[in-house]
Amino acid sequence: MASANMPRLQDEDRTMRIQIILQSLIQRIMLRCQEWVASCAVISNQCRGGWINVMDADILLTKLFLPSVPQGFIRRPRLLDELNTGLKTGKTLTLVSAPAGYGKSSLLAEWITEFKGQAAWLSLDDRDNKVQRFWAYVSEALQTISPSLGQALKQTLSPALEPSGSFNSRPFLTALVNKAAALDRRLILILDDYHVISEQDIHEGLLFLLEHAPPTLGIVIATRTDPPLPLSRMRVRGRLIELRAADLRFNTQEASGFLNELMNLDLDAADVQALETRTEGWIAGLQLAALSMQDRADPHAFIQDFKGSQHFVMEYLVDEVLQRQPEALQRFMLATSILQRMCAPLCDAVTASTGSADTLADLQRRNLFIIALDGERYWMRYHHLFAEFLKGRLKRLRSDELPELHRLAARWFQANDWPEEALQHALAIPDYPYVSRLVVDNWRRIYHTGRLDTAVKWLESLPGDLLRQSPALGVAYCWTLFIRGNYERIALYLDDIEIAFDRMVAAGDLPAEHPEYNIIVHQLSLLRSVVMRHRGQSAEAIQMILDLLPTIVELREILGESYIHMGFTACYSQLGYSYISAKDYDRAEEALSRVSAHARECGNYFSLAHVTMEWSKICLMRGKIVQAEEICRRELSLAEDPELASYPAFCLIQLGLAEVLCARSALDEAERFLDQGLQTAAVSGHQYYLAQGYLIAARLHKEQAKADPVKAGLAQAELRKAEQIAAALQNRFLDEDLARTAEALNKKSPPGQRLIDPLSERELEVLRLICAGKSNQEIADELFLALDTVKRHINNLYGKLDVNRRTQAVMEARRLGLV
Known part of the structure; x- marks a missing residue:
């Protein structure tokens, strides 16, 4: 009986084990799905029009997308085996190094589809050749596969931007190593087109990461040139796997599959062998050759005549490919080659047509070097190498069309609320009056969010004389000088701006009834008050602003409600600062208290944040710590709105709140807000407020030194950073704050109370x-x-x-x- 039941019991036991295994697999799959959904949610919440913003660094979302494998691609099992072997044997670095056109990205895309772990992709371009931008992108890439890791890394992107301009990436890299070491699975970070990186600090940071990487983190580099890393040492230590041009080139079998099966050329073995030999297996060359041979009556003759060095072969084939395409398609490709990214509506605008969606689909069908930048194939670009040749041909044959093409692109980007790309095309024309109009129309929005680096880049891309000859541009530039704390430099521009303004008025170009006339009049008066205050003429500055205030309401019908709120925001904030300079703190608080309501109405979050910081300082000085904290937390709550959270302006409130918390001895929380504020100030170009943050940090570390003497050294280090920035800015108010902080740091605690009757x-x-x-x-x-x-x-x-x-x-x- 027992033996009869044995098979049934064994089957039940086997079934139970299978159920347990399946349940475990289902749980693991659900966990991975949850992480993927969370990752998508992070990206979706930050994404708007294909862009996300991190620490005031514009992050292009499509640079993080895993590339899709082209349809009908030639599988390359021998190379996949090489990559998988490196992964299984724990190689730290996988280097895929070859000239353009050897299929590096396509190979890695194929590998990722078969990879059982998780891989983060980052497509690099020359704008990433900055240390803080590079590592910010790495953080975003890792967040796509591990939201918790990405969020943790964002918090450790060091705010330690040295006064010299260098960026200390060591805290970020240390955190990345430590966080990766704690993972229970292996992550792969793929850096595509690494050859665009020349910044030595980035290379050194990557070397640090490679030397300390745990087994759970692998790095893959795809590049046209070898990076300046100790590759020979890594080879000897068995930590490197390499794929080079000799490995990546198509062999005869792969070339045959590509030419005959994928491109449908029906070549005999001898012709395949000849073409493979002539191109040396160069995949891009084979593809261009195949496109040139389509519909040819005698492909054999073409192959026999096909010769030359790689560079000339490429140029010859591009010419041949273009000439073999319909005339309309040639015109389309040349016209759209000026675009770094393109979509159908943009191409319609640039080509003055309505069928770009069909044309883009046709380009994909013809394999004409077009790459989808997103899963929906809405945004696309040409292969970089192909785009360079298209642009070169456009310049040679139709250079007279370039200005109009760039103008059409600029207008489309402007109309679709991408002012930065509109400016790039306007500058390429170059059409400085149009650039000026773009800057004038958009600088306030950038200024109001606190994106100083962007505002400065826009304005300083213009000729210096134009800033003095255009009152609107000159005023905009002076306000960026105000943010930077360069108050005396404002004076250098104001005289020229006023002369240009008077000349325009006298010539009838800017009549008194024109809205811009009144805006410039008000702005010039406020900027004059800034200079007066900095020169110690606080009473004169106060009177100038008081005289200006009544005129704002009178302009409501001319300028509209939004400009009225802008006017009151600017006047009350500058009036408050002038009262502070005059040490009339009651009136200063009254003026500053009026700013928030107007600033919220017109969206001027920089002025709101700046006022909050200064008002909290007054409250601290007067012993009103609770009120100072309430003011900071109330205004900082605005940053909880997802649409406002990325605005760099809020770093000023974070710094102000840090000082308030330090005053009430909440040192840990103070340090947290201080780190956040310093980090944003550093990456967004706020040197003046970065210096103030360093001074707050110095005072905080002095308090911490009472329990931890090591902090005293940190306090002195922060003071030195502030001193270097102050030396460059020459700002009286910063110098005074610096002197007070230095005195506080260097003053030794008194041996006893200096009171006749000491306190108990x-x-x-x-x-x-x-x-x-x-x-x-x-x-x-x-x-x-x-x-x-x-x-x-x-x-x-x-x-x-x-x-x-x-x-x-x-x-x-x-x-x-x-x-």
């Missing part, structure tokens, strides 16, 4: 809690005292300090070094 230990405890912004009841609760007892201690310490109010007690306590 209990009175010192009460005083410190007052300085932390605590109410009498909160002090009583914290010290377990009766409320009347607290009041008695407060009266006693008031008498000993010779003050009458809490704010006076706070200021006197700080002056004496008691807190």
